[in-house]
Amino acid sequence: MFNSSDFFKKRFSSHMKELSRYLRYIFNGHLIIVMLFLVSALAVYYQQWLMQIPQNFPGPFIISIVFAFVISYSPVRTLLKEPDLYFLIVAEDRMNAYFRNTLVYSFVIQLYLVFLAAAVMGPLYFAVFPDRTGRIYLLTLIIIFILKFANLIANWWMLKVRDRSIRTVDLTARSFLNLVLMYFLVRGEMLFAALVTLLFVSIFLYDYRLSKRQLGIQWELLLEKDQSRMQSFYRAANMFAEVPQVKSKVKERxxxxxxxxxxxxxxxxxxxxxxxxxxxxxxxxxxxxxxxxxxxxxxxxxxxxxxxxxxxxxxxxxxxxxxxxxxxxxxxxxxxxxxxxxxxxxxxxxxxxxxxxxxxxxxxxxxxxxxxxxxxxxxxxxxxxxxxxxxxxxxxxxxxxxxxx
Incomplete structure (x- = not known):
């Protein structure tokens, strides 16, 4: 009897072994030393710059852009491979547990972006709003986590839609609302933030209804998206070690x-x-x-x-x-x-x-x-x-x- 949850565990284990094999080459001694120097130097000058930040500096807008990007960028990693198009499609009705686990995995591996953005934007946030407490910033981060998860779910629903133009319009609309919502949230204008939240919820529910009207899972689209992200990783790893799986993109120029x-x-x-x-x-x-x-x-x-x-x-x-x-x-x-x-x-x-x-x-x-x-x-x-x-x-x-x- 096919168990999609057990299948995910095997696929996840194989995926992590593959990533760890190449990450050892990427984060070698040379790169670690360079990264430590870069981070240390930039942190020192960032702190010095914050001490003399101009009065008219658009801090809230900058913070909003960074957080909105982190929220909107919520790809779904399905870990699918080409043979799955032939062997798993017959078990589509039993793949719910597998895809649920991939959503959890996708959300967890993207949390580092939220923590990184929070660490970088935190000093700027308190420099722009010196009267605010850490509790308010923590509450903002909790809302970011919720929005991040909501965008991830919406992206998953839209992957059931074959029409690329619909997916593009949906992503553009949600990204714009994420930016406006984060701007009002950072500024502390809660009434406007609540109104934008209602607009976001309406798009979120529309995505859900649209996905329910689709017939089955778009396996080819899921595979295309996942392979595209893996190829990006392979191309990065190929700079440090031989990666047989890499498929180079060639342009005439x-x-x-x-x-x-x-x-x-x-x-x-x-x-x-x-x-x-x-x-x-x-x-x-x-x-x-x-x-x-x-x-x-x-x-x-x-x-x-x-x-x-x-x-x-x-x-x-x-x-x-x-x-x-x-x-x-x-x-x-x-x-x-x-x-x-x-x-x-x-x-x-x-x-x-x-x-x-x-x-x-x-x-x-x-x-x-x-x-x-x-x-x-x-x-x-x-x-x-x-x-x-x-x-x-x-x-x-x-x-x-x-x-x-």
């Missing part, structure tokens, strides 16, 4: 490919130069990660007041970008025809090292430009020198040693 490859001579020894450049551009994993780190580093340099900390941030983000882009070397490991190239292996390694140098130099120049924009010539010179020395040592030491393994 003709103009960018043309820009980066037009200067490469048509010679055999330049084969890998061309390959790694178009891989970097056309795969969203690499160019997306590079741009995010570039922008995040620039924002940190722009808003941190101390020059020496800005210099450290510039070196830190140059290191992170270079370290992440090293996984380009293994990107084509499963493609047999690359091993058939009539080229020596040192051409491949030299091509990657050259690309890493070029990306690092571009990042260093941009960070130097940010220093000059802030009229900090001394900081620009020190940052350029520190980043250049670091990248030379890192490339000739760690990178070349890793590629030789």
């Amino acid at each position: 003709k103009w960018l490919v043309s820009l980066l490859t037009k200067g490469i001579p048509f010679h055999n020894e330049k084969t890998y130069d061309y390959l790694y450049r178009i891989t970097f551009v056309r795969s969203s994993d690499y160019i997306g990660m590079y741009l995010r780190l570039l922008i995040l580093g620039g924002v940190c340099i722009l808003f941190v007041p101390n020059m020496w900390v800005r210099v450290v941030f510039s070196v830190l983000f140059v290191y992170l970008s270079c370290f992440q882009m090293m996984s380009l070397y293994q990107h084509h490991r499963l493609i047999l025809w690359i091993d058939l190239y009539p080229l020596e292996s040192h051409f491949r390694k030299n091509a990657l090292v050259k690309l890493l140098y070029q990306l690092s130099v571009l990042q260093i120049i941009i960070y130097g430009g940010i220093f000059l924009f802030m009229h900090d010539v001394r900081g620009a010179v020190i940052a350029l020198a520190a980043c250049s020395v670091f990248i030379l040592l890192f490339m000739n030491g760690y990178v070349k040693r890793k590629l030789a393994m």
